[in-house]
Amino acid sequence: MTTQDIGVSTDDLPANAQPSGRRPNSRVYEVGIGLAVVLLGAAVYVMTNRIDVAREGQSFGPRWWPTALAVSMVVIGMILIVQAVISRIVSDEPPITKSGTFALAATLALIAVYGIAWQYFDFRVVTVVLLAGLTAISGGRGIKALAVFPVITTVILWAIFGLLLQVPL
Amino acid sequence: MGDIRSALAGTAVNAVTEGLSALLDPSIGVCLLVGVLLGTLVGAVPGITAAMAVALAAGFTLTLEPLQGLSVLLSIYVAAQFGDRVPSILINTPGTPASIATTFDGFPMAKQGRAGIALTSSALVSAVGSVVGICILIFAAQPIASIALRFGPAEMFALVVFGMTMMIGVSGGRVVKGLFAGILGLLLGTVGRDPITGDGRFTFGLNELSSGIPFIAAIVGLFGIAEVFNQMISRHPTIVPAPITQLGKWWPNRAERRELVKPALIGSGVGAVVGVVPAAGGDIAGIVSWDQARRASKTPEKFGKGSLEGLAAADTASTATMGGSLTTTLALGVPGDAVMAVMIGSMVIWGLQPGPALFVDSPDLVYSLAAIMLLATFAALALALVRMRGVIKLLDLPQKYLWAVIITFCMVGTYAVQNSAFDVGLMLVFGLLGLALRRNGFPAGPLVLGLILGPLAESNIRRAFLIDGAASIYTSGIAVALLVLSALAVLGPYIRTGLKKGSRRGAGERADA
Numbered sequence: 001m002t003t004q005d006i007g008v009s010t011d012d013l014p015a016n017a018q019p020s021g022r023r024p025n026s027r028v029y030e031v032g033i034g035l036a037v038v039l040l041g042a043a044v045y046v047m048t049n050r051i052d053v054a055r056e057g058q059s060f061g062p063r064w065w066p067t068a069l070a071v072s073m074v075v076i077g078m079i080l081i082v083q084a085v086i087s088r089i090v091s092d093e094p095p096i097t098k099s100g101t102f103a104l105a106a107t108l109a110l111i112a113v114y115g116i117a118w119q120y121f122d123f124r125v126v127t128v129v130l131l132a133g134l135t136a137i138s139g140g141r142g143i144k145a146l147a148v149f150p151v152i153t154t155v156i157l158w159a160i161f162g163l164l165l166q167v168p169l
Numbered sequence: 170m171g172d173i174r175s176a177l178a179g180t181a182v183n184a185v186t187e188g189l190s191a192l193l194d195p196s197i198g199v200c201l202l203v204g205v206l207l208g209t210l211v212g213a214v215p216g217i218t219a220a221m222a223v224a225l226a227a228g229f230t231l232t233l234e235p236l237q238g239l240s241v242l243l244s245i246y247v248a249a250q251f252g253d254r255v256p257s258i259l260i261n262t263p264g265t266p267a268s269i270a271t272t273f274d275g276f277p278m279a280k281q282g283r284a285g286i287a288l289t290s291s292a293l294v295s296a297v298g299s300v301v302g303i304c305i306l307i308f309a310a311q312p313i314a315s316i317a318l319r320f321g322p323a324e325m326f327a328l329v330v331f332g333m334t335m336m337i338g339v340s341g342g343r344v345v346k347g348l349f350a351g352i353l354g355l356l357l358g359t360v361g362r363d364p365i366t367g368d369g370r371f372t373f374g375l376n377e378l379s380s381g382i383p384f385i386a387a388i389v390g391l392f393g394i395a396e397v398f399n400q401m402i403s404r405h406p407t408i409v410p411a412p413i414t415q416l417g418k419w420w421p422n423r424a425e426r427r428e429l430v431k432p433a434l435i436g437s438g439v440g441a442v443v444g445v446v447p448a449a450g451g452d453i454a455g456i457v458s459w460d461q462a463r464r465a466s467k468t469p470e471k472f473g474k475g476s477l478e479g480l481a482a483a484d485t486a487s488t489a490t491m492g493g494s495l496t497t498t499l500a501l502g503v504p505g506d507a508v509m510a511v512m513i514g515s516m517v518i519w520g521l522q523p524g525p526a527l528f529v530d531s532p533d534l535v536y537s538l539a540a541i542m543l544l545a546t547f548a549a550l551a552l553a554l555v556r557m558r559g560v561i562k563l564l565d566l567p568q569k570y571l572w573a574v575i576i577t578f579c580m581v582g583t584y585a586v587q588n589s590a591f592d593v594g595l596m597l598v599f600g601l602l603g604l605a606l607r608r609n610g611f612p613a614g615p616l617v618l619g620l621i622l623g624p625l626a627e628s629n630i631r632r633a634f635l636i637d638g639a640a641s642i643y644t645s646g647i648a649v650a651l652l653v654l655s656a657l658a659v660l661g662p663y664i665r666t667g668l669k670k671g672s673r674r675g676a677g678e679r680a681d682a
Binding site for chain 2: 033037044047051052053054055058059060061062064065066069070072073076077079080083089091093094095096097099100101103104107108111115118119127130131134135138139140145149150153157160161164165167168169
C-alpha cells in the first residue's frame with residue numbers, strides 16, 4: 001500500500017517526525033497530482049466531443065459514456081486537490097535512486113533496440129544479447145551471468161514458445 | 170407417479186455408470202496427464218491464457234476420439250488455473266487473467282517470506298473451488314442455466330454495477346485514488362469500436378486498437394513489468410536485498426488451515442454464481458470474492474498486505490467458475506467464457522451439439538466430463554504440491570537474473586498472444602503507466618477491474634436505457650436485487666461504523682449514569 005486517504009493530523013506529529021516507515025508527501029506535489037487528474041478529465045472531454053459519429057444527435061450515443069467518465073474524472077481531481085490541502089498524504093514507496101533511474105532508462109533503451117533488431121535478426125540471437133544486456137544493467141558480471149545464463153534462458157524460451165506453442169518468433 | 174420417479178432415477182444411474190465406465194480406457198488417462206502437464210506449464214507463463222492453450226491444443230485433438238480430445242482440453246483448462254497462481258504469487262504477474270486477484274495478497278505474502286504457505290494454500294483452495302464448481306455442474310446444471318438465461322441488458326447492467334462497487338474494496342484504503350484508477354480503466358475500456366454503433370473511438374488511427382486495448386498486454390504491463398520497474402528505480406547498488414525464501418515451512422498449520430475455511434466457502438459461492446453468468450469469468454469472480462471475504466473478515470485491514478484469507482477467497486472463486494462455465498456451455502450452448510467458446514467449436518466438429526438437448530440425448534457425456542474435470546483437479550493439485558519446493562527455489566534467483574527473466578518472458582508471452590509487436594510496445598507503456606500510478610498512490614486493481622467491466626458496463630447500460638429507459642431496470646427483480654446488494658456493499662461499512670459508534674456512546678452514557 002502506498003498512500004492512505006485517511007489524513008494524519010499534523011498536530012499528532014512532532015516536528016520532522018514521520019509515521020513509521022512512511023514519508024509524508026509535499027502538499028504542492030499532491031495538489032499537482034489532483035490538478036493533473038482535472039486536466040486529464042478536461043482533455044478527455046475535449047477528445048470525446050471530437051469523436052466522429054455516423055449519426056449525430058443520438059440519445060446514449062458513442063459520446064455519452066466517455067463524456068460521463070470525463071466529467072467524473074474532473075470531479076475526482078477536484079476532490080484530490082481538496083484532500084491534498086486539508087490532510088496529509090503519506091507514502092511508503094522506497095525513494096527513487098540515481099542509479100535506479102539510470103538502470104530503468106538503460107533497460108527501456110535496450111528493449112527499444114531489441115524490438116527493432118527482432119524485425120531484422122533471428123529471435124534467438126537478439127534475445128541472447130537482450131538477456132546479457134539486462135543482466136549487465138542489473139549488475140551481472142562474468143561468463144556465467146553474461147553468456148551461460150542468457151543462452152540457457154533463450155533455449156528455454158525457444159522451446160516453450162517456438163517449438164511447443166508454434167509461435168512464429 | 171412412483172413408477173415414473175423410479176424410472177427417472179434408474180435412467181440417471183445408468184447415465185452415471187455409462188459416463189464413468191467410458192473413462193476406464195487407458196488412453197483417456199494418458200490424454201488427461203498430457204493436458205494437466207501442458208495446462209500447468211502454460212498457466213505458469215505470463216501472457217499465455219488457458220483459452221490460447223486450449224485453442225492451440227484443439228487443432229491437435231481433432232483427430233482424437235471426442236472423449237479423448239475433451240480430456241486433453243478440459244485438463245488444460247483445469248491445470249492452467251493451478252499453474253497461473255505461481256507467477257502471481259512469486260513475481261506479482263498474473264499467469265492468466267483468472268489469477269489477477271491472487272496478486273493482491275499472494276505477492277505480499279511472498280515478500281514476507283511466506284511464499285510456500287501461499288503456494289500450498291492456493292493449490293488446496295483452488296482444488297476445493299474446482300470440486301464445488303463440478304458439483305454444481307452435476308447437480309444444478311439445468312436450474313441454474315435457466316436463471317442465467319434470464320439475464321438481459323438490465324440484469325447485466327445491475328451485475329456490472331455490483332462489480333463496480335468492488336472498486337472501493339480493491340482500493341486498499343485509498344478510495345478517491347482508487348475511484349480515479351477505476352474510471353481510468355473504464356475509459357480505457359472505451360478504446361476501439363463502439364459496442365452498439367461501431368463508430369471508432371480513441372484509436373488515433375491505429376488499426377491495432379480497433380478491437381480495444383489488448384487485455385493481456387495491459388495486465389502483464391500493469392502488474393509484472395510495473396513491479397520490476399519499481400524495484401529497479403528504487404534499487405540501491407550497495408544494498409543487496411535479502412532473497413525471499415520459504416523452504417522451511419510450506420505446509421499450513423492447523424490455525425492457518427482453519428483460516429482458509431471461511432474465505433473458501435465465500436469464494437465457492439461467488440465463483441459458482443459468477444461462473445454461470447455468460448461473459449463473466451475467473452477474473453471477475455476472483456476480485457468480487459476477495460472483496461466479499463474482506464467485508465466478512467475479522468481482520469479486513471490485513472487484506473492487500475499478505476492476508477491468507479484474501480488469497481484463499483480469490484483462488485477458490487476463480488476455480489469455482491470452471492464448473493459454472495461448463496454448466497452454461499453444456500446446458501444452454503452459450504459459451505461461459507473464452508475457453509468454452511473454443512470447446513464448443515471442437516464439440517460441434519465432433520458431432521456433439523451443446524444445449525438443453527445434450528442432457529436428454531447423451532447424459533452420460535455430462536457425467537464423463539464432470540469426472541474428467543474431477544480427475545484433472547486432483548492430478549493438478551498433486552503436481553502443484555510435488556513441485557512446490559522446486560518452484561519456491563525460483564525466489565533464490567539473484568535479482569540480476571530474475572529481472573531479466575521476468576522482462577523477457579513477459580515480452581515474449583505478450584507477443585505470443587496475437588503475434589503482435591504492437592502488443593509488446595503497449596505492454597511496456599502499461600508498465601510505465603503502472604509505475605507512475607504506483608509511485609503516486611493509485612492502486613492498479615481498480616484500473617484492471619474497470620478495464621474488464623468497461624465494455625460490459627457501457628453496452629448494457631446503453632441497451633437497457635434504449636430498450637425501455639429506467640423502467641427496464643426497476644421492473645426486473647434480479648436487477649433490483651443486485652442494485653440493492655450494490656448499495657449495501659457501498660453503504661454497509663458506514664452503517665456498521667455508525668451503529669458501533671452509537672452503541673459505544675450508549676454504553677458510555679450508561680456508565681456515566
